[in-house]
Amino acid sequence: xxxxxxxxxxxxxxxxxxxxxxxxxxxxxxxxxxxxxxxxxxxxxxxxxxxxxxxxxxxxxxxxxxxxxxxxxxxxxxxxxxxxxxxxxxxxxxxxxxxxxxxxxxxxxxxxxxxxxxxxxxxxxxxxxxxxxxxxxxxxxxxxxxxxxxxxxxxxxxxxxxxxxxxxxxxxxxxxxxxxxxxxxxxxxxxxxxxxxxxxxxxxxxxxxxxxxxxxxxxxxxxxxxxxxxxxxxxxxxxxxxxxxxxxxxxxxxxxxxxxxxxxxxxxxxxxxxxxxxxxxxxxxxxxxxxxxxxxxxxxxxxxxxxxxxxxxxxxxxxxxxxxxxxxxxxxxxxxxxxxxxxxxxxxxxxxxxxxxxxxxxxxxxxxxxxxxxxxxxxxxxxxxxxxxxxxxxxxxxxxxxxxxxxxxxxxxxxxxxxxxxxxxxxxxxxxxxxxxxxxxxxxxxxxxxxxxxxxxxxxxxxxxxxxxxxxxxxxxxxxxxxxxxxxxxxxxxxxxxxxxxxxxxxxxxxxxxxx
Amino acid sequence: xxxxxxxxxxxxxxxxxxxxxxxxxxxxxxxxxxxxxxxxxxxxxxxxxxxxxxxxxxxxxxxxxxxxxxxxxxxxxxxxxxxxxxxxxxxxxxxxxxxxxxxxxxxxxxxxxxxxxxx
Numbered sequence: 001x002x003x004x005x006x007x008x009x010x011x012x013x014x015x016x017x018x019x020x021x022x023x024x025x026x027x028x029x030x031x032x033x034x035x036x037x038x039x040x041x042x043x044x045x046x047x048x049x050x051x052x053x054x055x056x057x058x059x060x061x062x063x064x065x066x067x068x069x070x071x072x073x074x075x076x077x078x079x080x081x082x083x084x085x086x087x088x089x090x091x092x093x094x095x096x097x098x099x100x101x102x103x104x105x106x107x108x109x110x111x112x113x114x115x116x117x118x119x120x121x122x123x124x125x126x127x128x129x130x131x132x133x134x135x136x137x138x139x140x141x142x143x144x145x146x147x148x149x150x151x152x153x154x155x156x157x158x159x160x161x162x163x164x165x166x167x168x169x170x171x172x173x174x175x176x177x178x179x180x181x182x183x184x185x186x187x188x189x190x191x192x193x194x195x196x197x198x199x200x201x202x203x204x205x206x207x208x209x210x211x212x213x214x215x216x217x218x219x220x221x222x223x224x225x226x227x228x229x230x231x232x233x234x235x236x237x238x239x240x241x242x243x244x245x246x247x248x249x250x251x252x253x254x255x256x257x258x259x260x261x262x263x264x265x266x267x268x269x270x271x272x273x274x275x276x277x278x279x280x281x282x283x284x285x286x287x288x289x290x291x292x293x294x295x296x297x298x299x300x301x302x303x304x305x306x307x308x309x310x311x312x313x314x315x316x317x318x319x320x321x322x323x324x325x326x327x328x329x330x331x332x333x334x335x336x337x338x339x340x341x342x343x344x345x346x347x348x349x350x351x352x353x354x355x356x357x358x359x360x361x362x363x364x365x366x367x368x369x370x371x372x373x374x375x376x377x378x379x380x381x382x383x384x385x386x387x388x389x390x391x392x393x394x395x396x397x398x399x400x401x402x403x404x405x406x407x408x409x410x411x412x413x414x415x416x417x418x419x420x421x422x423x424x425x426x427x428x429x430x431x432x433x434x435x436x437x438x439x440x441x442x443x444x445x446x447x448x449x450x451x452x453x454x455x456x457x458x459x460x461x462x463x464x465x466x467x468x469x470x471x472x473x474x475x476x477x478x479x480x481x482x483x484x485x486x487x488x489x490x491x492x493x494x495x496x497x498x499x500x501x502x503x504x505x506x507x508x509x510x511x512x513x514x515x516x
Numbered sequence: 517x518x519x520x521x522x523x524x525x526x527x528x529x530x531x532x533x534x535x536x537x538x539x540x541x542x543x544x545x546x547x548x549x550x551x552x553x554x555x556x557x558x559x560x561x562x563x564x565x566x567x568x569x570x571x572x573x574x575x576x577x578x579x580x581x582x583x584x585x586x587x588x589x590x591x592x593x594x595x596x597x598x599x600x601x602x603x604x605x606x607x608x609x610x611x612x613x614x615x616x617x618x619x620x621x622x623x624x625x626x627x628x629x630x631x632x633x634x635x
Binding site: 130134137141144148151152153154156157158159160161163164167168170171174175177178179181182233 | 532536541544548551552554555558559561562563585586589592593596597599600603604607608610611614615619620621622
């Protein structure tokens with residue numbers, strides 16, 4: 001048995017308490033440890049992705065207990081890809097948080113950061129529904145700490161709202177798991193897939209309830225209509241690097257829907273008769289519309305970016321809701337893209353907002369330092385987020401449009417994706433011109449007598465290369481994703497083929513005990 | 517027995533949902549606690565209700581036993597919800613002290629919010 005599969009969970013789990021207890025008074029040491037850990041995590045996840053690329057489903061049995069009785073971790077193409085995505089994003093965000101000094105504005109940033117990584121990697125790797133709940137709680141409790149990092153009245157209020165919302169969601173998760181266990185007698189995902197397919201259609205009422213309850217729980221995480229309302233307030237008031245890290249948190253919800261509602265409650269399950277897709281599709285369409293209108297109507301930069309995350313989740317879930325291999329491929333491609341696009345915009349917003357006297361309000365203000373650099377980066381990020389060529393968002397949306405041609409409600413999907421893109425382009429263009437163009441105009445009109453105030457105002461320092469590098473890296477990844485769209489799509493096609501043939505997954509998990 | 521357990525879950529859930537909808541920190545915390553009690557009882561019942569039956573068999577011949585798995589799940593759920601409630605109380609206290617207001621919904625206009633959160 002290969003022990004590397006559990007490394008993405010164990011490494012941050014060991015590192016976090018070490019940072020919290022041993023290095024809490026030494027920020028330099030904590031930074032070094034956090035960096036080393038995240039770098040190692042990137043290396044491990046690259047290794048795991050290479051391992052999973054052969055198409056086999058690798059199973060790790062905790063405590064060597066065979067599958068339906070013990071907890072298993074499962075590494076297949078999908079989980080390997082998402083762990084890799086998490087670790088690369090984490091490295092970018094960590095660099096930004098360290099370079100801008102965000103990590104020193106409160107205590108225990110690095111410990112919470114590592115716990116967050118542990119929860120996210122665990123949620124991606126686990127093959128057990130209750131274990132998924134536990135990892136959700138781990139990532140949530142770390143995210144509560146990160147969300148209110150740095151403190152402040154509004155942030156604490158938004159954090160409280162976020163915690164209450166997610167605690168209610170956790171309760172719902174437990175209700176869903178209870179219903180699932182009462183009907184099938186198991187919580188192992190592979191075993192559930194077998195048991196659910198054996199349930200006759202006439203006895204399927206409870207299992208349908210369980211499936212839909214689970215979908216609601218995951219939809220809370222993925223910020224789908226009608227439970228998307230927590231996201232804008234949370235992301236807009238979280239520290240910007242944390243908001244960038246949270247770009248992967250919504251994807252945990254999307255991942256859980258992709259995993260559970262293809263392997264366990266897949267389209268081939270007679271008891272459900274395509275119920276998840278029927279509800280998910282309109283919900284995703286409305287989510288996208290809300291996000292697009294939010295981008296257009298926002299009066300501050302951070303809520304605007306938060307709404308663009310909502311819109312990207314809507315786009316992504318439209319692909320997932322179709323429940324076809326090609327649509328899932330497109331959705332996964334868009335998932336990678338939207339994670340880095342959101343991260344790039346949030347990190348850039350942090351650099352800009354910290355240098356504006358107006359904060360993140362969208363109103364003209366005197367030009368800040370490095371206006372041209374920030375404007376160029378915002379332009380690139382906005383192109384990515386809105387889905388314009390040449391960055392990967394365009395390819396992702398194109399693939400989604402193509403994939404949504406086949407199933408019934410194509411018109412709805414096309415109208416919402418294309419209309420939403422237009423609104424987002426207008427919204428982002430407006431924000432960009434207010435922030436970067438009008439600001440230059442105002443600066444030219446400043447009467448000379450006001451210039452003496454300059455030395456009273458806190459000095460605005462230009463961003464150093466290390467502070468801009470993470471944003472540039474995220475934008476560069478978008479460009480790379482577009483340049484290497486061919487190989488990435490091949491990998492994703494294999495991924496979704498693997499997802500829609502759950503037999504291999506089930507056989508690998510349930511037979512692993514007999515072999516070992 | 518079934519009636520008692522079922523109505524207990526129902527009443528606890530109803531009370532919890534009502535209290536959460538009050539949107540004030542203290543009732544919401546109590547409501548979440550009630551909800552977690554409800555879900556604990558519910559989880560306990562998913563292994564079927566059995567009275568005076570051991571969860572772990574002494575020897576294989578014993579016929580009646582109760583499912584031990586839900587008990588383990590409930591234990592996990594209790595620990596997690598206990599910890600989460602503690603975190604929630606701390607955050608709620610922090611928010612109350614900072615804002616001098618225990619409302620959960622953010623009604624303040626976002627113009628004012630802008631300055632604060634970016635400081």
